[in-house]
Amino acid sequence: MRLWWEVARRGFRRYATYRGATFAGVFTNTVFGFIRAYVLIALFAVAPHIAGFHVSEAVTYTFVSQGMLMPLYLWGWQEIADTVYSGQIATDLYRPFDYQSYWLAQDLGRATYHGIFRGVPPFIIGAIFFTLRVPHDPWTWLFFALSFYLAVAVSFAMRFMVNLSSFWLLDVRGVHGVAAAAWTLLSGFTIPLQFFPLLAKRALDVLPFRAMFELPLNIFLERVHGFGVVSTLALQLFWVVVLLGCGRVMLRAATRKLVLQGG
């Protein structure tokens, strides 16, 4: 446990060194937040009640999801793939700790940094210019924090698998591009999933992607209460376990391939 804590701390510190990049990223996330907020405001000016959302909730959704974008790291993470191409992974796999857990701990540390420094500022700036809905119940913050980390773990589990596809593909960017395109839409980042036509929403409900944006946002906007919060977190946890499990199966297959090549 102590090992994972240290790894997570290193993940945090590693990203803390790039101050200029953090500032620039906050700026960009905020600009996109403004653009998306104005689009939703124009939408709600014509249709004031969509899926039980009030316009201030829709705008809040925008800035919270914009803030979660970097912590969830949907674009361009291919560190593991790079170690596959360089051959470094062969030694990494022989280290005396669990490979997947190591990267997960690292990623949770990174997400903590990005959550604080890339996630909170766009929300505060958004709150200055727009009317945002802050949770009424103080406990919601705690549940949201839990939900946030589960969302990061779901995102990590998917990125882990995309990275491992580098064992079979010479260039992982293609798979990553297609995956990232699907993630952003199907998770409810681009637009809340509740706004989709009913049939599409039903289909999306059985997929894991909603665990990244829709479910944490349901908690933040207090659209779920009491047992609803527990079942939301449980559903996220379910996807974390399933997806990490898939990643382990894939890792085992990849390792066998590695031995074959290395032998």
Place this chain on the structure above:
Amino acid sequence: MASRAGVYRRLAMSRVRAHFEYRVSFALQFIGAFLLNFLEFIAVLVIFHHISFLAGWSLPEVAFLYGSSAFMFKFADMLMTNMDRLPTIIRMGTFDQVLTRPLGTLGQVMTGDVDLRQIGAMTQGCLVFLYALGHVHIEWTPERVAVLGSMLVSAAAIFCGIFVAMNSIAFWTTDAREVANSFTYGGQAFTEYPLHIFGVWMRRLMGYLIPLAFVNYLPSLYILGKGDPTHTPVILRFLSPVVAVAVLAVAGAIWRVSVRHYRSTGS
């Protein structure tokens, strides 16, 4: 001059061929670029699932903006592929080599990589634009055709100018380059919707200081015969080509000043 164009073409083609080396990945990336843009357009469709008019504009009219923006932005993005790598080029000291060669610095950076995947995204933007053209009500006149043509060319030029001007930041500070994304990729998102849905300060900054209003909104008012809730002078609807030339001139100047400011990282 002709031989210089030939050199640039050969440089660019060598990059293009390099991309074809990884065929499966290239195909997937091509599809990914197409999908990513297509999925973005689904957001527009979802919005119009609930309403018939967004701030007075119908789905085909918004698609007219969306399509022209995506189409021309992705074209500019393809020409400027290598701008993303500019901070790396500077940090690694590779820009020194660029300076020693008897070719323009901007041309060399641009031809350093040409990402044909963007054709996938361009195709998608083009399809949305064609859909819009088929469904909007336009009283075609020679003037409208001319404004439409000049709008597309100007849009590509303005986007290219923004890419060059904003990425010049890399010569001053290499880790704050993401700010450029706000105006390049952000510029695409901004021009996908009618300008008047945005707040007044956003309109002033993104629409006129960074003259994104001239990319498609202002000429579209004329082409589609729409009223302007922001009451801008009618003459502005025809000034996109002038603004485009000005943007390119300013961008070129910013690039030159920035290159002069460049200090090698040494070693």
